[in-house]
Amino acid sequence: MEASVTNMLRDKGFKVTPQRLAIYSVLAATKSHPSAEMIFNDLQTLYPTMSLATVYKTIDILREIGLVQVLNAGEDCFRYDANTDDHPHIRCMSCGRVDDMDGVDVSGFVHTVSQTTSYQVTGQQFYFYGVCPDCQGKISSN
Amino acid sequence: MEASVTNMLRDKGFKVTPQRLAIYSVLAATKSHPSAEMIFNDLQTLYPTMSLATVYKTIDILREIGLVQVLNAGEDCFRYDANTDDHPHIRCMSCGRVDDMDGVDVSGFVHTVSQTTSYQVTGQQFYFYGVCPDCQGKISSN
DNA sequence: CTATGTGCAAAATGTTTGCAGACGA
């Protein structure tokens, strides 16, 4: 996995730096869809001198070479996902977490919808909103 | 239509002001899903003294009473839609326009997906990305 | 060695807030 990031960067003419590998590692190791600031905070211990600007610049490269996808689940910031498969996301309106919705096959729906539009469809993003299991528990126990 | 906005506002304890009616009118009269700034610009001629802050505050009220829905199709700003029906949106990656995808029944897909998650689902938003008919023409003729 | 990348600080952008005067009910 790490090796392939190195190769992907080199192949596209980007230099391989510790910062870039570290930022990708954070994204690859989590399912929490962190924002730039969350990534930055995660790296403060290991890379205390890293700047937020570097996080943004690196994410832009990772997106460009197809290693991360960009999410906006209606928040005031973007979140990033190293899982670039087509999968819906769901945000808890109570605690704000954003989860993957695995095991949902979107291809049939996407195909059907693509037929009904005069656009040439190149991609899509599905967001669901609701209350996560943890917050359901908190609400019912209050 | 206008009358119902008046009533909706009054019923919820909000005052009816020319600014609020004007902002809703702009949204109700268009399918272009304007951002706050686009609404503000639209109203410059008729309401030269209106402030952007008023646009934001009003939109928040309209959202709260269910008269508009908030969109974020991956841009750096929010867009607003007075059509609160469940319908997907599609953004042209070339010119940036955001269109409705009418005539798509999402209920079956939503129902299926809702079954597969432990979240309690309360809503959803589907965004497609592609190239609009106008831009397809431009690209092929260049 | 050279071109690209990093980190910092400043700028830009979109949105929110506080408050004095205006106005709807």
Place this chain on the structure above:
DNA sequence: TCGTCTGCAAACATTTTGCACATAG
């Protein structure tokens, strides 16, 4: 009249940019 609303300006949060120094290749 009274409480809410407007418009302004300042504050805020996120993201982008410019540039001197550092570093990958």
